[in-house]
Amino acid sequence: MEYVDITADDTKEIILMATNACNLKCKYCYETNKNAPSMYLDRLMTQLEYEIRDNSTGFKRFVINFHGGEPFLAFEKIKSLVEWIKLRFSDLNITFTTTTNGTVLSNEIKEWLLDHKNEFIPILSLDGNKDIHDRNRGNSFDKIDRKFFSDNWPNQGIKMTVSPNTIGDMFNSFVYLHNIGFYPNPTLAREVDWDLDIHLPIYVEELKKLSRFYIEHPKVKPGQLLDLPLHKFSPEYVSKHFNSCGAGFNTIAFDIFGNRYPCQTFIADLKKGYDMSEMDRIFSILKKNHNLNVSPKCEDCSIINWCSPCYGINYSNRGNMGEFDSTMCVFNKVTLLCAAQMFSEIYSNLEKYPWINKEPSELFHSIKGIKHIFELANQSLL
Ligand code: SF4
Numbered sequence: 104m105e106y107v108d109i110t111a112d113d114t115k116e117i118i119l120m121a122t123n124a125c126n127l128k129c130k131y132c133y134e135t136n137k138n139a140p141s142m143y144l145d146r147l148m149t150q151l152e153y154e155i156r157d158n159s160t161g162f163k164r165f166v167i168n169f170h171g172g173e174p175f176l177a178f179e180k181i182k183s184l185v186e187w188i189k190l191r192f193s194d195l196n197i198t199f200t201t202t203t204n205g206t207v208l209s210n211e212i213k214e215w216l217l218d219h220k221n222e223f224i225p226i227l228s229l230d231g232n233k234d235i236h237d238r239n240r241g242n243s244f245d246k247i248d249r250k251f252f253s254d255n256w257p258n259q260g261i262k263m264t265v266s267p268n269t270i271g272d273m274f275n276s277f278v279y280l281h282n283i284g285f286y287p288n289p290t291l292a293r294e295v296d297w298d299l300d301i302h303l304p305i306y307v308e309e310l311k312k313l314s315r316f317y318i319e320h321p322k323v324k325p326g327q328l329l330d331l332p333l334h335k336f337s338p339e340y341v342s343k344h345f346n347s348c349g350a351g352f353n354t355i356a357f358d359i360f361g362n363r364y365p366c367q368t369f370i371a372d373l374k375k376g377y378d379m380s381e382m383d384r385i386f387s388i389l390k391k392n393h394n395l396n397v398s399p400k401c402e403d404c405s406i407i408n409w410c411s412p413c414y415g416i417n418y419s420n421r422g423n424m425g426e427f428d429s430t431m432c433v434f435n436k437v438t439l440l441c442a443a444q445m446f447s448e449i450y451s452n453l454e455k456y457p458w459i460n461k462e463p464s465e466l467f468h469s470i471k472g473i474k475h476i477f478e479l480a481n482q483s484l485l
């Protein structure tokens with residue numbers, strides 16, 4: 104039975120760099136220009152008119168994502184732009200989101216957020232308990248009104264970044280955040296000093312604890328770290344696309360001046376200015392390679408059906424979208440193997456897990472995918 108991926112990708116995410124300014128100095132932060140000004144609204148409004156009305160054929164939903172720096176340092180402008188977008192595109196399905204460090208929320212901002220609770224979702228960055236969080240994110244833990252977030256957006260996914268500093272606490276952080284009413288979704292910090300000899304064995308142990316937690320708590324749906332599309336590893340899987348990166352298509356970003364990029368990770372040093380011909384070149388490479396693999400190095404990789412090397416981070420850090428950090432390949436492969444092991448246990452007791460997609464074709468191919476992943480591991484191809 105052939106499995107054809109028919110996932111409809113009809114949501115466009117438009118990322119607006121609200122400001123590059125930030126009041127914290129997180130250890131793994133890749134943003135530069137922290138004293139930069141905030142959005143130039145007139146130019147952005149013109150750009151949004153074009154992007155949404157004239158350049159979004161086939162998209163039914165839009166997510167406007169305010170990025171930073173710390174976006175709420177530009178609260179007045181966010182507020183103005185949200186109200187303008189709501190009026191201007193009242194016929195469209197648009198929601199708003201932002202990721203915030205949570206430390207600059209005045210009463211006025213909180214009231215505004217509550218008034219827009221169902222259309223504007225703030226995602227909190229929180230790395231664990233006070234000790235763990237403060238290790239990476241300055242002494243910011245006590246400045247965050249955590250209850251405001253957990254009371255108003257219960258079980259909201261939060262951004263939990265795991266760094267070499269906190270890798271040994273990944274599982275404890277997860278449990279802590281889970282217990283205070285959040286839905287933590289750990290992700291590994293990129294472009295930091297991972298040392299495979301030191302950090303990989305620790306990561307594997309932490310992953311095992313996390314997958315055991317999910318197996319023993321059937322009502323808790325695994326976060327994206329382990330909830331992987333295993334059906335894509337079924338030998339019969341036929342895909343129109345090899346990876347999920349939507350840069351330049353489902354995702355578009357604008358810097359504070361209204362310059363257009365494939366996603367926020369391409370926004371380079373603002374002091375260098377916007378190189379329009381270079382960005383045209385990038386868009387055209389992404390267009391030619393849409394849903395294909397930009398890096399020749401990935402061509403024979405056993406996990407290319409799932410892995411999505413970040414073109415923007417590669418570009419910003421190494422000047423080449425295909426030039427990835429191979430350390431992350433190793434982390435990706437052990438994550439996949441751990442997910443396959445976790446799901447092999449879960450599938451043997453399917454009825455206990457209400458969140459599992461029980462659509463017969465996906466189930467069938469997920470099981471075949473798990474088998475294939477184990478075969479790859481046995482042949483040392485993982
Ligand atoms: S694991 Fe590495 S080589 Fe394989 S697809 Fe991902 S980035 Fe490419």
Ligand code: SF4
Nearest residue numbers: 348350366413414415
């Ligand atoms: S370039 Fe990176 S951050 Fe941007 S959409 Fe692709 S994977 Fe995501």
